Amino acid sequence: MNGDSHIVVDVRAVEKSFGEGQNRIHVLKHVNLEARTGExxxxxxxxxxxxxTLLSAIAGTLKIDGGExxxxxQPLHDMSGGALTRFRAKHIGFIFQQFNLIPTLSIAxxxxxxxxxxxxxxxxAIKKARAALESVGLGNRWKERPNKLSGGQQQRVAIARALVHEPPLVICDEPTAALDAQNxxxxxxxxxxxxxxxxxxxIIVTHDNRIFSYADRIAKMDDGEIIEVHEQSQDVKPHFEHEAAH
Known part of the structure; x- marks a missing residue:
């Protein structure tokens, strides 16, 4: 990460709960977090x-109870539905854990x-989609429907979809969970x-310790709070560990 980096995501005192009364669960508790360019x-x-939940708040797909x-x-917490949708379409690429591919469409x-x-x-759009599929190793499958692909291949399609419009912020929920070491x-x-x-x-949410070496910073969460953020040296080229993910 270079010295010219600046803050692009600024989460301040964010609160989010689900449920009512005695069943109310506080999922995010006064969370503060920053993400910077170049990282x-x-x-x-x-x-x-x-x-x-925090990732969804940053992506603007979940309304928070408090904070910013x-x-x-741009204050996503104050934006109207239409403005928020337009902002997300231009600025954010979201890779969902469940892929969310449309079964009646080809992967392109x-x-x-x-x-x-x-x-x-x-x-x-199709020309750019084919180029994006090529970048994830699926260029020759562009005409096929999602049900013809394995889970790992569908994950790569979802990644290509998130990157195709070159959004300045890419947000990923477990993007490597279904992938082998090579992919x-x-x-x-x-x-x-x-x-x-x-x-x-x-920004990547992950349990996959094979990919930790790719991070510039790692933020650790527990019980709805950020408990630690530490920077990692990137002097050595990171590598995807060839071992089982935990």
Whole structure:
């Protein structure tokens, strides 16, 4: 990460609860977090600690109960539905844990959706989608439907879809969980390239300790709070560990 980096995600005192009365669960408790340009920030911690909820708040897909979520200087917590949708379409690429591919579309058509939302012509969108699929090793499968692919291949399609419109912020929920070491390394190298581009950043929620070496900073969560953030030296090229993920 270079010295010219600046804050693009600024989470301040964010609170989020689910349920009512005695069943109310406080999932995020006064969370503060920053993400900067030029970095891969990984969010780690035990299952149920609030990582995905925080990621959804940063992506603007979940309304918070209190605090602030500012992304590229814009207050997502105060934005209306339409403005928020337009902002997300232009600035954020979200890789969902469940892929969320449209089964009736080819994988190229799935990948082209963010471009079509921005008004790109169908022909240009498909051309860019095919290039994005090529970058994740699926260029020769572009006509196929999602049900013809393995879980790991569908994950790579979801990654191509999140990157195709070159969003300045890429947000990922367990992006390597379904990937073997070879494809995991391809994907992490892509994310690293994104993070090293001017004015772009990547945030990854993960349990996959094979990929920790790719992080510039690691934020540890527990019980709805950020308990520690530490920086990692990137003097040595990171590598995807060839061992079982935990």
């Amino acid at each position: 891969i920030l990984m969010l780690v911690g035990p299952s149920g600690c609030g990582k995905t 979520v500012n992304v590229f200087g 058509e799935n990948v082209s959706v963010p471009l079509l939302i921005q008004g790109v012509s169908n022909g240009t 995991g390394e391809i994907v992490l190298d892509l994310f690293r390239g994104v993070a090293r581009s001017p004015d772009r950043a990547v």
